[in-house]
Amino acid sequence: MSENRSGADGRTISTGVPGFDPLAGGGLPRGRTTLLVGGPGCGKTTFALQVLTRGARNGAGGIFVAFEEPVEQIRQGLARRGLFGDGEVEDRLAFVDARLPSSVLRGGDFDLLGLLGGLAERAGDLQAEVIVFDALDVLLASLEDPGAERRELYRLHEWLQETGLTGILTAKETGGGPRYDFLEFMADCVVRLHLRTEGKAAVRGVRVLKHRSSSHATHESPMIVTERGLEVVDTGSVKLEHRVSDERVSSGIGELDRMIGGGYYRGSSILISGSSGTAKTTLAAAFAEAACRRGERTLYVSFDESVSQIVRNLASVSVDLGAQVESGTLLMDSARARPGSPEDHIVRIRSLWREHEARNLVVDPLSALEKPGTHLAEEVGLYLVDLAKKEGITFVSTCLVEGNRVESTPIGISTVADTWIHLSYLVQAGERNRALTVVKSRGMRHSNQVRELLLADDGIDLRAVYTAGGEVLMGTLRWEKEEEERMAREEERREAERRRREAEIRVAELRARMEALRGELQAAEEEAARAEEETRSARRQRRSRERQIRELRTREDGTEQDREEGSGSEGREGSDG
Amino acid sequence: MAEPARAREEPTRLALRLFVAGEAPNSLAARKNLEAALEPLDPGAVELEIVDVLDEPRRALEDGVVVTPTLVRLSPPPERRIVGSLGASERLRQFLAVENPVP
Numbered sequence: 151m152s153e154n155r156s157g158a159d160g161r162t163i164s165t166g167v168p169g170f171d172p173l174a175g176g177g178l179p180r181g182r183t184t185l186l187v188g189g190p191g192c193g194k195t196t197f198a199l200q201v202l203t204r205g206a207r208n209g210a211g212g213i214f215v216a217f218e219e220p221v222e223q224i225r226q227g228l229a230r231r232g233l234f235g236d237g238e239v240e241d242r243l244a245f246v247d248a249r250l251p252s253s254v255l256r257g258g259d260f261d262l263l264g265l266l267g268g269l270a271e272r273a274g275d276l277q278a279e280v281i282v283f284d285a286l287d288v289l290l291a292s293l294e295d296p297g298a299e300r301r302e303l304y305r306l307h308e309w310l311q312e313t314g315l316t317g318i319l320t321a322k323e324t325g326g327g328p329r330y331d332f333l334e335f336m337a338d339c340v341v342r343l344h345l346r347t348e349g350k351a352a353v354r355g356v357r358v359l360k361h362r363s364s365s366h367a368t369h370e371s372p373m374i375v376t377e378r379g380l381e382v383v384d385t386g387s388v389k390l391e392h393r394v395s396d397e398r399v400s401s402g403i404g405e406l407d408r409m410i411g412g413g414y415y416r417g418s419s420i421l422i423s424g425s426s427g428t429a430k431t432t433l434a435a436a437f438a439e440a441a442c443r444r445g446e447r448t449l450y451v452s453f454d455e456s457v458s459q460i461v462r463n464l465a466s467v468s469v470d471l472g473a474q475v476e477s478g479t480l481l482m483d484s485a486r487a488r489p490g491s492p493e494d495h496i497v498r499i500r501s502l503w504r505e506h507e508a509r510n511l512v513v514d515p516l517s518a519l520e521k522p523g524t525h526l527a528e529e530v531g532l533y534l535v536d537l538a539k540k541e542g543i544t545f546v547s548t549c550l551v552e553g554n555r556v557e558s559t560p561i562g563i564s565t566v567a568d569t570w571i572h573l574s575y576l577v578q579a580g581e582r583n584r585a586l587t588v589v590k591s592r593g594m595r596h597s598n599q600v601r602e603l604l605l606a607d608d609g610i611d612l613r614a615v616y617t618a619g620g621e622v623l624m625g626t627l628r629w630e631k632e633e634e635e636r637m638a639r640e641e642e643r644r645e646a647e648r649r650r651r652e653a654e655i656r657v658a659e660l661r662a663r664m665e666a667l668r669g670e671l672q673a674a675e676e677e678a679a680r681a682e683e684e685t686r687s688a689r690r691q692r693r694s695r696e697r698q699i700r701e702l703r704t705r706e707d708g709t710e711q712d713r714e715e716g717s718g719s720e721g722r723e724g725s726d727g
Numbered sequence: 728m729a730e731p732a733r734a735r736e737e738p739t740r741l742a743l744r745l746f747v748a749g750e751a752p753n754s755l756a757a758r759k760n761l762e763a764a765l766e767p768l769d770p771g772a773v774e775l776e777i778v779d780v781l782d783e784p785r786r787a788l789e790d791g792v793v794v795t796p797t798l799v800r801l802s803p804p805p806e807r808r809i810v811g812s813l814g815a816s817e818r819l820r821q822f823l824a825v826e827n828p829v830p
Binding site: 246247248249250253254255256257258259261262263264265267268269270271274289573 | 741746748749751753755756764780781782784785787788792793794795796797798807808809810811813814818819822830
């Protein structure tokens with residue numbers, strides 16, 4: 151039994167497409183049928199061949215049944231990609247030309263029994279484990295009858311089950327239509343390949359639509375075509391797999407190293423952004439030179455200036471790239487005049503760094519890869535970040551931005567980069583100086599630190615900046631400050647509004663209370679007046695009664711009693727009062 | 728692709744090879760239809776070999792036979808092929824016709 155196993159329980163076979171197996175829970179289902187679908191040119195045949203050759207490298211025989219592409223062409227393609235190795239792989243594979251040429255006349259209904267019979271024999275000879283039926287849709291179409299198509303597909307399906315081979319069917323169907331539905335129904339695993347082009351940028355994607363025997367990722371993943379075939383690129387979702395190092399390497403400028411806690415992390419990605427003329431290349435080259443002086447091989451790819459120009463410019467600030475190039479430690483490549491899609495460039499850069507065995511990479515500027523207006527190509531820059539991280543390469547990229555606003559970096563790399571340095575001009579007291587801002591850096595406590603960047607004959611240096619208010623206004627900071635102020639004003643306004651409203655409510659409240667009190671007061675006054683009146687009235691009545699009594703007594707007793715009672719009755723309360 | 732069979736001594740002799748898949752319906756139909764088409768011809772002028780791919784699967788691959796049934800006219804040259812149950816008799820006759828057949 152071959153070593154063609156992957157997945158914890160051997161239920162899957164490895165595809166040989168780097169980065170794909172984890173998306174499919176370990177690989178394609180062993181002993182079952184996988185359907186590869188996609189439009190023309192999206193890489194189905196290449197994918198299938200990679201699976202086949204991977205199996206063969208592990209000792210498993212394989213058969214490729216070609217319904218469309220000439221066998222010789224396929225073999226040549228494999229040889230060119232070096233997938234035949236030293237002939238070992240070639241011996242384990244059989245290529246069957248199963249094309250039905252147009253010169254063959256159609257004279258009625260036919261079936262695949264002949265082919266399948268022959269294939270069974272070959273499979274036995276080779277001890278094959280994997281069989282590819284490439285461009286099956288072409289054969290099915292030649293049957294010219296949906297009923298016959300279904301019948302032959304059933305036949306194929308049963309045959310695969312009987313032989314126990316791992317079957318891979320490729321078809322140009324992408325969805326809809328009875329043929330696709332049936333193929334999809336038959337398959338235990340369906341993988342769809344995409345190809346979208348915008349101008350020169352080709353963006354490929356792969357997605358596992360269905361996988362009966364294991365859990366699979368459901369998202370589409372980007373792919374590139376390398377010299378060896380297809381490869382899946384991860385743009386950030388599986389960051390955990392990348393080697394994370396705590397080792398620091400110098401940026402080439404001592405003060406910058408200190409600002410960020412010792413230097414760039416080895417294997418991390420660093421973005422240097424800035425408008426034109428802000429010394430991005432200088433900073434990137436300083437890193438390269440420092441790395442070379444440490445004895446580390448480095449690749450510097452320029453999309454902008456020529457190599458000699460860069461060497462000259464940097465020499466004027468005492469950064470000697472020339473010596474490093476001569477010693478062979480530094481490989482400089484000028485890619486500006488090279489044609490090719492962003493994908494081509496990326497694959498080429500990776501080949502270069504592998505050939506050079508570089509531990510460090512500079513791409514200046516990375517923004518040259520993307521073309522304005524084609525958002526597809528933006529992501530392509532991220533592929534490079536992933537590819538570099540996978541191999542532990544410290545990657546410094548520069549990015550040209552317009553104006554002084556940092557947030558206009560067109561490629562999403564600013565979110566993915568571990569360290570982001572922004573270069574700009576600072577106008578201060580009538581002077582125009584260079585400023586360097588560390589916008590962020592992993593492991594740094596305080597972000598947005600600013601220094602003045604000085605370029606002189608004897609080298610590069612950073613100096614602290616001071617302004618009157620202790621504030622440096624530029625780029626992100628200015629924007630942040632403006633935002634802060636705007637928000638503070640807004641807050642104040644809201645606070646004032648709130649207080650005003652509260653005061654109004656209070657005034658209204660008090661007024662209401664006052665009204666109530668007034669009402670009470672009035673009532674109380676009236677009450678008092680009434681009481682006063684009643685008292686007087688009562689007194690009057692009493693006096694009146696007392697007079698009457700006196701008069702009655704006077705008539706009876708004469709004058710003497712009058713005089714006695716008169717003085718007494720004045721002070722006495724009436725006994726009947 | 729299979730190598731063409733060697734030319735016979737009499738170039739007008741009809742050499743045929745029919746690839747069938749056992750008793751499968753298409754294959755049975757093809758045998759029947761072919762026999763019917765060959766009947767009016769002089770038996771001495773026709774050479775027919777029937778290859779059952781289920782018995783001899785290698786021959787199918789060797790001769791580049793993808794589907795069954797496949798009828799190969801080896802002689803007279805050039806070699807020509809027709810696939811299917813051969814039900815369309817006119818077409819079959821044209822295929823078999825010795826002098827300047829029309830495709």
